[in-house]
Amino acid sequence: xxxxxxxxxxxxxxxxxxxxxxxxxxxxxxxxxxxxxxxxxxxxxxxxxxxxxxxxxxxxxxxxxxxxxxxxxxxxxxxxxxxxxxxxxxxxxxxxxxxxxxxxxxxxxxxxxxxxxxxxxxxxxxxxxxxxxxxxxxxxxxxxxxxxxxxxxxxxxxxxxxxxxxxxxxxxxxxxxxxxxxxxxxxxxxxxxxxxxxxxxxx
Amino acid sequence: xxxxxxxxxxxxxxxxxxxxxxxxxxxxxxxxxxxxxxxxxxxxxxxxxxxxxxxxxxxxxxxxxxxxxxxxxxxxxxxxxxxxxxxxxxxxxxxxxxxxxxxxxxxxxxxxxxxxxxxxxxxxxxxxxxxxxxxxxxxxxxxxxxxxxxxxxxxxxxxxxxxxxxxx
Numbered sequence: 001x002x003x004x005x006x007x008x009x010x011x012x013x014x015x016x017x018x019x020x021x022x023x024x025x026x027x028x029x030x031x032x033x034x035x036x037x038x039x040x041x042x043x044x045x046x047x048x049x050x051x052x053x054x055x056x057x058x059x060x061x062x063x064x065x066x067x068x069x070x071x072x073x074x075x076x077x078x079x080x081x082x083x084x085x086x087x088x089x090x091x092x093x094x095x096x097x098x099x100x101x102x103x104x105x106x107x108x109x110x111x112x113x114x115x116x117x118x119x120x121x122x123x124x125x126x127x128x129x130x131x132x133x134x135x136x137x138x139x140x141x142x143x144x145x146x147x148x149x150x151x152x153x154x155x156x157x158x159x160x161x162x163x164x165x166x167x168x169x170x171x172x173x174x175x176x177x178x179x180x181x182x183x184x185x186x187x188x189x190x191x192x193x194x195x196x197x198x199x200x201x202x203x
Numbered sequence: 204x205x206x207x208x209x210x211x212x213x214x215x216x217x218x219x220x221x222x223x224x225x226x227x228x229x230x231x232x233x234x235x236x237x238x239x240x241x242x243x244x245x246x247x248x249x250x251x252x253x254x255x256x257x258x259x260x261x262x263x264x265x266x267x268x269x270x271x272x273x274x275x276x277x278x279x280x281x282x283x284x285x286x287x288x289x290x291x292x293x294x295x296x297x298x299x300x301x302x303x304x305x306x307x308x309x310x311x312x313x314x315x316x317x318x319x320x321x322x323x324x325x326x327x328x329x330x331x332x333x334x335x336x337x338x339x340x341x342x343x344x345x346x347x348x349x350x351x352x353x354x355x356x357x358x359x360x361x362x363x364x365x366x367x368x369x370x371x
Contacts, residue, residue: 007210012218015371026368029321031311032300057300065322066311076307076340119302193310195298197322 007065009142009196010164014063018199024036025199032196035076036177042073045177049178053106058170060198065164067194073094099179117178120153164196212266214325216355218369219264228368229360236265237333237352242340244285244346247302250305252335253350254292259330261356262366264308267320270312273315285348287312291325292332306370307339308348326357326366 015025036052038044056062100117104110167173177190216232223230239253257263272285286305289298297303313319320328327333335350 006214007212008210011322012369012371019371025371027323028296029298029323029325031306033304033306033310063322070310072309184341191307191310193306195311195322 005195007034007164010065011063013084014164014166018201022026022203024108024202026202027063027199030196032056032062032194032200034175034192035193036175036190036192037075038058038179041188042186044185046179046181046183046189049176051174051176052194054173054175054194056167056169056171057198058171059201060140060193062167062198063164064167064194065161067192068137070191072189073186074189075152076191084088097181098187099132100178100180102174102176104174104176104177106174117176118178126193128198131141164166167194204205208318211322215266215321215369216264219324219326219357222367222369223357225370226365228363231262231358231360232355233261233358235263235354235356236247236269239251239335239337239348242337242348244337244348246339248339251339253335253337255333255335255352257327257329257331261358262329262364263327263331264368265321265325265327265349265352267318268312268353269315269351269353270308270316270360271315271351271369272308272346274346278333285346286336286338288336289350289352290334290336290351291327292334293328299315305336305340307340308311308367315351322352324369326368327352329362329364 004153011027014025018025032054034054036050038048038050054181102117105112175192179185205212220230237255237257239255242251242253244251268289270285270287285308287308288303288305289311290296299306311319333352337348337350
């Protein structure tokens with residue numbers, strides 16, 4: 001289905017809502033990075049789960065409109081030691097069936113879903129449709145194929161959220177990933193990039 | 204990075220021009236891009252910081268970020284061989300968290316065909332400076348990198364260094 005969604009339209013609408021409450025805002029583009037690291041690089045066993053936390057800065061609300069999910073089989077820990085990422089990870093085969101996910105707002109310990117975990121495909125509203133591959137290999141993201149020899153697993157979620165989600169200043173969210181495949185998988189480090197805009201209040 | 208976002212380029216550009224016209228300026232735009240140097244990434248996880256100096260004659264309105272990564276054979280690739288961070292050297296504003304960390308480039312930059320379009324424009328002052336942090340993240344795959352800030356130069360009459368963001 002073809003549809004048009006523009007983050008800027010949504011952002012301006014949200015700014016108008018703030019303005020109507022007497023709050024004038026200055027928007028700036030921003031990306032929060034959330035890291036979920038499994039303890040054993042390159043080997044995540046069935047049922048194993050790991051958690052990462054996302055803290056929104058205290059000086060601004062964050063308008064979250066899109067997410068990227070990136071995975072690799074070696075720890076991501078710059079600027080310190082960066083190991084050579086070894087061949088073997090294949091995001092194409094390991095996503096999304098290998099993973100399920102839970103999101104919890106730690107202000108009130110409230111989960112964002114009824115089930116304990118939900119599968120990434122159900123995130124279509126939050127993450128968009130999972131695609132494997134590399135965008136520069138093809139100008140149309142929906143047709144991309146993984147680059148041969150690429151040693152990094154990666155996923156793209158190019159669709160924007162149907163509605164951006166406002167993550168308030170100083171709020172803390174917990175993201176848990178659980179491996180649910182029948183065998184071990186190699187993607188042991190997951191990076192979630194939350195794309196959006198910070199709204200700095202001017203008054 | 205979705206193609207439909209290209210609509211936002213037009214919306215954002217119009218809104219910035221309108222913001223200046225509402226302040227009483229005559230405003231003209233000229234499509235432009237500011238690239239870094241072509242950087243050969245080292246085989247060690249060292250940083251290769253770059254600086255983009257904006258021309259003093261105009262405000263630069265950034266609408267998208269593009270990165271080009273070519274492997275040793277000159278073939279364009281887009282694997283995460285490179286970490287990237289972008290920072291306004293004059294205000295200290297950094298485009299991504301955590302501060303001071305280069306993150307996989309494709310998370311915050313797109314290709315020429317599918318640029319990473321910002322959710323709102325970012326305005327750079329005339330003569331301003333952008334610090335671009337580049338770091339090798341994967342020593343197994345090295346590349347030659349160029350980062351492009353895509354947008355337009357905004358000329359005003361009379362000249363101003365003041366930044367006016369679009370209204371609501």
